[in-house]
Amino acid sequence: MESSRTRLGMVGCGVFGHRHAEALRELSDRVDVVAVADPDPDRAAEVADIVGADAVVTDHRALLGQVDAITIATPHQFHHPVAADAIAAGVHVFLEKPLAMTEAEGLSLVAAAETAGTVLMVGYPLRYHPLMVRLKQEVDSGRWGEPIHASLVTEQYLVIPDGHWRATTAGRGGGGMFSHGCHYIDLLLWILGEPVRGAHLGTTHGTPWQVEGETTSHAIIEFAGGRLGHHFGTEVANRPPGASHHTVHLTGGTLTAHPAQGTLQMDRIDAEPEVLFTTTPRHKFLDAELSHFLDCIATGERPxxxxxxxxxxxxxxxxLYEAERSGLGYADLVGLGLEQV
Incomplete structure (x- = not known):
């Protein structure tokens, strides 16, 4: 086996496990998926067929001695224990969001990876989406002036069956804001910088299935310099998918990314709308994300x-959750920027 190739194992073969498999198949020139783990051997065998893996196991620990790296796409409550086992074995980890269910668990994984010298990367695929990368470049260029406000809107219709792990806060760690909104809080930090304070309101109003935690959510964050960021997310959008869009208002114009159309548009009060960039209409580019993971393994670069x-x-x-529960209103967010770790 060539030294430049990564031996990879996959843990978790549900919906996202299948998506990882399709993305990894696109990276077959760089990676060999040698083993797949899932408590359901039939599901594991399905994914193994997609990626050409020879080994199928029901316990993730059985594959750790065979691989250089793993991807983890399990229910949220298993992220920490599976990642901890892999890091202890000296294995690089690509972990679907969220990193962990508690701050203590997250800190323990970060410390363990630093001690072991392994890559620990979390799956925030929108950071690797060509539209969002270009949007960030346009904001940072200064050609459109200073950012005033960013608004990220995500709409989906997420049917959750009775008894599913995503129906409980114990299973997914919180409501839609935690489970899905973490993507967009990360994007707001990336685009707008250092947070100062924020507030959240969530509800299950109008949700036709039993679920713990909010299914519709608003979060607003004030950033240094007076910039504002907003995320609206709902899991009960009663219309076909494709309405999600991400907008940044600047002093010289307004940028809007439309993933379903694959376009980044600039609107100005004194000019015709201009499409600055186009790409394949896709909500996620998992192959680009996983390619970055492989790059970091090869170079030692920080993801x-x-x-x-x-x-x-x-x-x-x-x-934000604690301020909402306690009735305090605004939460103190000073020191929680991406470069303030």
């Missing part, structure tokens, strides 16, 4: 969405 920085978005959500 853009490493454990320490990915923990910041979760810390913000936990503080």
């Amino acid at each position: 853009l969405t490493d454990g320490a920085r990915s923990l910041q978005s979760l810390r913000i959500i936990w503080r």
